[in-house]
Amino acid sequence: MKIIALAGGVGGAKLADGLAKILLPEDLTIIVNTGDDFEHLGLKICPDLDTVCYTLAGLGNPQTGWGRADESFNALENVRQLGGPDWFGVGDRDLGTHLERTRRLREGQPLSQITRDFCKAWGIGPTVLPMSDDSIPTIVLSDEGELPFQEYFVHRRCEPRVSGFRFQGVETAAPAPGVVQAMREADLVVICPSNPWVSIDPILALPTLKSEIESLPMVAVSPIIGGQAVKGPVVKMYQELGIQPSALAVARHYQDFLSGFVFDQVDQDLESEIQQLNVLTLCADTLMTSPTQRKRLAQDVLKFGTLLMEK
Ligand code: FO1
16 A cells, blocks of 8 residues: 655654554655745755654654754854844754755755755655745735735744735646656545645645545544644634634635544534535544554554545
C-alpha cells in the first residue's frame, strides 16, 4: 500500500513519524508545506520541512516540537548583542542546516534535491518532498494589513486578527519533482493533523496537485480535539474567520476532497454531523503525546484507509 502524507508543523510531523515507523520506506512519501519558508539573517529557513525531517531523524526538540534537541543559542545571542533581529529562535545546530541549504540554493541546486541529500545524511528512509521548488510564501491577511507568515506567527505571536490567507505565486507554481509521480502511484492520501489554513491549504492550492488528488481516497486527521488546538493558533484562526472551531469545522474544510475523517473520541457527539458530509468516520485516540501513540494512531489511520480503498 503506497501512502502519501501531507504535513506541516509539529502535529503533522508526529503522525508522519508514526507512519514512517510502520511502513516500508518505499511505501511512504511525505509532502511538506513550504509556505512558511522565509529569508532571515540572509539565510533560507524552511521550518516545516526541518520540523518533519528532524522528527523523522530523531533529532528534534521534544519540548518545542521544532528545532533541534540538545540545542544551544550562542550565535543568536551574539546577533542580539550586535543589535540584529533575534525574534526567530535559530539554534546553533539548526543554523548549520540553514547555512548549508542556503549555500546549495545559491549554487543553483533545487530545494527538493537538497532535501533528498539532507534526508540521506540524516538516515531518513521515507521520501520527503517539499511541495514545490518554487517560492510560494504564505501571506496572512490581518487587521494590521498583509503580514509575511513568520512575521505573524513568531514575531507577532499570532496576535493580529486574521481575515484570510494567500499563497503568493501558487497559481503558476509547479509541484516539486516527484510529487505528481508519487500521487499517481499512491493508494491513499493522509492529511496529517496540521493546521488546515496554513499547513495543508498551501499544498492543496497547487493547481496540478489538486487535479491529481481528486481521484485518490483521502483521509484527514483533525488537529482540533474538544474544540481546542493541540498546538498553535488553529482555533484562534477559525474563530477570527467566523467559524466555530471543532473537528466538524475541519471536516467541512476538506469536504470537497475527503473520503474519510479521523477525529478524537472526546468529540464522539460530532460523529453523525460529520457523517452527513458524506464521509466515513473513525473515532480514535488522536492525541500523540508519546512515540507509541504516534505509531498507534498511524496504525488506526492505515487500517481505516484500507477500508476506504475497498469502497
Ligand atoms: N516557532 C516559534 O514559535 N518561535 C521560534 O522562535 C521558532 C523558531 C524556529 C526555528 C527553526 C524552525 O525550524 C522552526 C521554528 N519555529 C519557531 C517554528 C515555526 O516557525 C512554526 O512552527 C512553523 O512555521 C509553523 O508550522
